[in-house]
Amino acid sequence: xxxxxxxxxxxxxxxxxxxxxxxxxxxxxxxxxxxxxxxxxxxxxxxxxxxxxxxxxxxxxxxxxxxxxxxxxxxxxxxxxxxxxxxxxxxxxxxxxxxxxxxxxxxxxxxxxxxxxxxxxxxxxxxxxxxxxxxxxxxxxxxxxxxxxx
Numbered sequence: 277x278x279x280x281x282x283x284x285x286x287x288x289x290x291x292x293x294x295x296x297x298x299x300x301x302x303x304x305x306x307x308x309x310x311x312x313x314x315x316x317x318x319x320x321x322x323x324x325x326x327x328x329x330x331x332x333x334x335x336x337x338x339x340x341x342x343x344x345x346x347x348x349x350x351x352x353x354x355x356x357x358x359x360x361x362x363x364x365x366x367x368x369x370x371x372x373x374x375x376x377x378x379x380x381x382x383x384x385x386x387x388x389x390x391x392x393x394x395x396x397x398x399x400x401x402x403x404x405x406x407x408x409x410x411x412x413x414x415x416x417x418x419x420x421x422x423x424x425x426x
Contacts, residue, residue, distance in 0.1 A: 314394045314415035322361035329366035335410040348398040353382040
C-alpha cells in the first residue's frame, strides 16, 4: 500500500492494485506562513550579532513549533551600524543548513533604532496554525502592537 495525491492535493492511500482506499489517510492541509521578528545587538561585534540572532531565531522556532524541513527561506536585515558578522551564520550554527538564507541592509531612516537585526522566515504549517512574531528586548518597541512581541 502507498499514498497518492487526490484531486484536492490531499494524500489518499492506494492499494497494491492501484485502487484508491477511501478513509485510510489524509495528510493535514498545509499552507505557507511568514513570521517576523527583531532584536537589538549589544554592539557591532561578531559575537554580539551571533548571540542576538541566535536568541531571535530560537524564539521564532520554539514559539512556532518549526522544524527545519518545514522552512522555505529566511531573510535577515541589519541596520547600517552592524557589519561585524552575517546574522545568517547564527542560523547555520543552529542547524538550518538546508534553508536558503540571505542578509540585506535595512533602509537607514534617520532616528531609527540602532543595531537592529530583523528577520522574515517563511515556513509550512497546518492551516490552523497561528503564527507568532518575536520581538526581543528593546526591539519590542518596534512592534508594540503585537502581543506576541513579548
